[in-house]
Amino acid sequence: MKPLFQPSALRRTVVEMAYAGNAVHLGCAFSIVELVSALYARQMRYDLSDPDDPGRDYLVLSKGHGVMAQYACLHQLGWIERQDIDGYFHDGSRLKGLSDAHVPGCEVTSGSLGHGLSVGVGLALGASRRKAGQNCYVIVGDGEMNEGPVWEGMLFAAHAKLDNLMVIVDANGFQAMGTTDEVMALGSLRAKFSAFDFDVLEVDGHDLAAISAAMDQLMTTKNGKPKALVAKTVKGKGVSYMENINAWHYSRLNAVQYEQALRELGGA
Amino acid sequence: MRSAFSKALVEAAQNDKRVLLLTGDHGYALFDEFRRSCPDQYINAGIAEQNMVGVAAGLAKAGFRPVVYGLSAFVPVRVLEQIKIDVCYEKLPVIFTGDGAGLVYSTLGTSHQSFEDIACLRAVPHIDILSPCDAHELTACMRSAFAQAGPVYMRMGKADLGAVHEALPDLECGKLLRVLDGDHPVTLVATGSMVKAAQTLGRELGASVWSAPWIKPLDTTQLSSIAAGTRAIITLEEHSVVGGLGGAVLEALAEAGPRPVLRVGIGEQFSLTCGSHAHAMREHRIDLESVRQRIAPFVAKWQAA
Numbered sequence: 001m002k003p004l005f006q007p008s009a010l011r012r013t014v015v016e017m018a019y020a021g022n023a024v025h026l027g028c029a030f031s032i033v034e035l036v037s038a039l040y041a042r043q044m045r046y047d048l049s050d051p052d053d054p055g056r057d058y059l060v061l062s063k064g065h066g067v068m069a070q071y072a073c074l075h076q077l078g079w080i081e082r083q084d085i086d087g088y089f090h091d092g093s094r095l096k097g098l099s100d101a102h103v104p105g106c107e108v109t110s111g112s113l114g115h116g117l118s119v120g121v122g123l124a125l126g127a128s129r130r131k132a133g134q135n136c137y138v139i140v141g142d143g144e145m146n147e148g149p150v151w152e153g154m155l156f157a158a159h160a161k162l163d164n165l166m167v168i169v170d171a172n173g174f175q176a177m178g179t180t181d182e183v184m185a186l187g188s189l190r191a192k193f194s195a196f197d198f199d200v201l202e203v204d205g206h207d208l209a210a211i212s213a214a215m216d217q218l219m220t221t222k223n224g225k226p227k228a229l230v231a232k233t234v235k236g237k238g239v240s241y242m243e244n245i246n247a248w249h250y251s252r253l254n255a256v257q258y259e260q261a262l263r264e265l266g267g268a
Numbered sequence: 269m270r271s272a273f274s275k276a277l278v279e280a281a282q283n284d285k286r287v288l289l290l291t292g293d294h295g296y297a298l299f300d301e302f303r304r305s306c307p308d309q310y311i312n313a314g315i316a317e318q319n320m321v322g323v324a325a326g327l328a329k330a331g332f333r334p335v336v337y338g339l340s341a342f343v344p345v346r347v348l349e350q351i352k353i354d355v356c357y358e359k360l361p362v363i364f365t366g367d368g369a370g371l372v373y374s375t376l377g378t379s380h381q382s383f384e385d386i387a388c389l390r391a392v393p394h395i396d397i398l399s400p401c402d403a404h405e406l407t408a409c410m411r412s413a414f415a416q417a418g419p420v421y422m423r424m425g426k427a428d429l430g431a432v433h434e435a436l437p438d439l440e441c442g443k444l445l446r447v448l449d450g451d452h453p454v455t456l457v458a459t460g461s462m463v464k465a466a467q468t469l470g471r472e473l474g475a476s477v478w479s480a481p482w483i484k485p486l487d488t489t490q491l492s493s494i495a496a497g498t499r500a501i502i503t504l505e506e507h508s509v510v511g512g513l514g515g516a517v518l519e520a521l522a523e524a525g526p527r528p529v530l531r532v533g534i535g536e537q538f539s540l541t542c543g544s545h546a547h548a549m550r551e552h553r554i555d556l557e558s559v560r561q562r563i564a565p566f567v568a569k570w571q572a573a
Contacts, residue, residue: 054331101358107329109353118319119354122326130330149350152319159314 062116114147387511
């Protein structure tokens with residue numbers, strides 16, 4: 001039976017990891033928690049006993065700095081161990097601060113932004129050529145969409161008619177140095193994806209039921225168009241003092257903040 | 269050499285349906301036969317090289333054998349980060365072919381000239397670098413590339429210089445191929461388009477000449493034994509003297525048993541004027557006559573030693 005991927009439990013794991021490793025990027029992980037939860041709990045096909053099952057659906061975390069949210073899911077799947085969580089960033093440990101393809105369940109090595117969509121397009125193209133019925137989900141950040149290859153990948157995906165590909169934008173409205181509007185205004189992502197010939201839906205990125213309904217609607221529409229889900233999210237979602245505070249891209253938890261975060265998430 | 273490339277590609281694709289050719293909207297006429305024989309295995313990825321390499325990585329992960337074709341100024345140099353992160357870190361079996369290496373695009377200028385490609389890739393783990401000198405070496409290189417389990421870069425330079433080898437050579441990982449046997453105390457080691465020049469100079473001097481189709485890895489044991497039998501070595505390449513064949517030979521010998529090495533190649537200079545390939549070679553002083561002059565004092569010194 002699949003684990004439950006309950007969002008507050010996932011966030012607690014993120015907080016524990018970040019505190020154990022004195023790690024940053026908490027805000028970036030929190031904004032995608034419901035997205036990865038929906039993917040692992042309902043949307044994706046995978047073999048619990050084999051992360052490399054050739055028939056799996058692919059999850060490409062292109063915004064690799066959100067990886068603690070995925071690690072929390074991988075821990076629930078049993079693909080990474082409790083000691084990986086408690087020993088995060090300790091000397092000789094195996095989980096890095098950015099998505100890494102050597103970790104079971106991580107498809108790409110990202111963090112240098114703008115790589116994942118292209119690899120995801122290749123995976124989706126390979127799957128469609130094999131006619132194996134596999135889907136590929138790529139999570140990109142809205143800030144990441146500053147990168148040119150993202151738009152190259154969108155052109156290619158539409159040209160290759162990859163309706164087994166879904167680009168999920170974590171649209172939290174922030175990037176490292178400010179809001180996306182301040183740094184490099186994106187305008188309407190919905191309009192941009194539509195113009196690139198994607199089927200696109202917008203959704204509240206923290207409403208699990210709405211996310212799943214939107215994903216279902218997109219992926220059951222087999223019309224030769226790649227899919228885009230623009231998820232409106234809150235950077236730092238789930239912990240009061242982090243929500244929409246961009247400093248939690250870079251800040252580290254102190255002991256007081258750690259205890260408060262766990263309390264708010266229903267832990268300690 | 270280009271028809272040998274096309275032939276080797278078609279042969280590989282016909283034998284293995286997992287072989288997919290990706291091009292960044294380059295290769296006019298070169299792929300006519302491939303497109304005719306294997307239309308479903310041909311992907312024009314558009315003028316978007318970064319995406320093309322990422323797509324190739326994804327295809328390799330999904331079980332395919334992608335061959336990425338581009339001009340060597342773009343593949344690998346423009347897409348170095350995609351090659352490093354998306355392909356090499358996972359040791360994916362992607363073959364990169366960089367055409368027009370060196371000064372081939374003499375009239376198009378700096379954007380299309382490429383003499384940093386070997387240097388860029390030599391520092392990236394897990395990728396082999398091949399640099400054939402004629403059609404025979406190219407055919408052997410392509411077979412070796414498809415036999416590899418990990419990533420390979422094959423550099424294709426000036427392609428119309430004629431044959432160096434009389435037949436298909438046996439290629440072994442990292443091994444130099446003997447082109448000419450001589451008893452001069454200086455030995456020439458060349459790669460790609462410069463093997464022809466080395467052959468001519470070797471005949472004039474009575475010197476041994478080796479071709480280096482496999483630049484990374486280099487077989488240090490073989491190189492050491494060649495070095496042990498000579499007083500000095502001259503390397504020749506249509507590439508920067510920094511980080512290319514000359515750099516690789518120097519680094520290997522510095523550790524294994526040093527010999528004086530003169531590196532003939534392109535120095536700290538972009539092309540300044542326009543003209544034919546021969547003109548560009550003269551401008552960079554790597555045409556046959558310039559090389560003859562450049563090596564003369566070094567040859568005289570070690571001949572007398």
